[in-house]
Amino acid sequence: MKIAIMGAMPEEIEPLLSRVENVRKSEYAANTYYEAQYKGKEVVIAYSKIGKVFAAITATILIEKFGCDRLLFSGVAGAIDPDLEIGDLIIADGLCQHDLDITAFGHPHGYVPEGEVCITSDVYLRDVAKKIAAQKGLPLKEGVIATGDQFVANHEKKSWIAEIFNAHALEMEGASVAVVCNALNIPFFILRAISDSADMDAGFDFDTFLESSAKVSADFILDMVEAIEH
Numbered sequence: 001m002k003i004a005i006m007g008a009m010p011e012e013i014e015p016l017l018s019r020v021e022n023v024r025k026s027e028y029a030a031n032t033y034y035e036a037q038y039k040g041k042e043v044v045i046a047y048s049k050i051g052k053v054f055a056a057i058t059a060t061i062l063i064e065k066f067g068c069d070r071l072l073f074s075g076v077a078g079a080i081d082p083d084l085e086i087g088d089l090i091i092a093d094g095l096c097q098h099d100l101d102i103t104a105f106g107h108p109h110g111y112v113p114e115g116e117v118c119i120t121s122d123v124y125l126r127d128v129a130k131k132i133a134a135q136k137g138l139p140l141k142e143g144v145i146a147t148g149d150q151f152v153a154n155h156e157k158k159s160w161i162a163e164i165f166n167a168h169a170l171e172m173e174g175a176s177v178a179v180v181c182n183a184l185n186i187p188f189f190i191l192r193a194i195s196d197s198a199d200m201d202a203g204f205d206f207d208t209f210l211e212s213s214a215k216v217s218a219d220f221i222l223d224m225v226e227a228i229e230h
């Protein structure tokens, strides 16, 4: 078993890199990859840079070049669900692309022929997460995460995404990682800690809470790495 752990930004993987052992760094395709060990398990850690295209490249390389057979994503998200507060954790049961739009041809938002509006994440990995959350007494929300190449800081946009996709949170990479893992048959899991509520104050809150929320997510991911049995 070799577990890929991905983030989008340096801040999302730094709390991982500071806790793993025997780190070997390499450069490939304009990105840095860190092969390492955690509690006896092989991991490969990388941040992709922001957005769906960069995330798809990194996920593909983690799988095809580094041989990872599971992928965990750790990072931050904007909340849609009003129950979610800054620092709260959400796992994606499904991921959709809110900015994918060929509705002009009669298709639903987020759909292109031979694709799916919503891609489901791995059930076993979600179960591992739920067990850890229960053991630690941590609230863990599960729901749809909507992905798009936009930082959302606008109430109308956020409400539209909520309504069209029944989404609980939004970010800029998860669904593209889901598309890659789904195509390559690799179990994947997307975890996010809330950094902002995707409205007027989102830019300020994101800057303020990126580091602390990214650490909440990263610490949880390492507990998962330890607990994953297959």
Ligand code: ADE
Pocket: 076, 077, 078, 150, 151, 152, 153, 170, 171, 172, 195, 196, 197, 198, 199, 202, 206
């Ligand atoms: N990631 C964290 N907050 C976000 C937001 N408001 N929009 C898009 N991606 C995000």
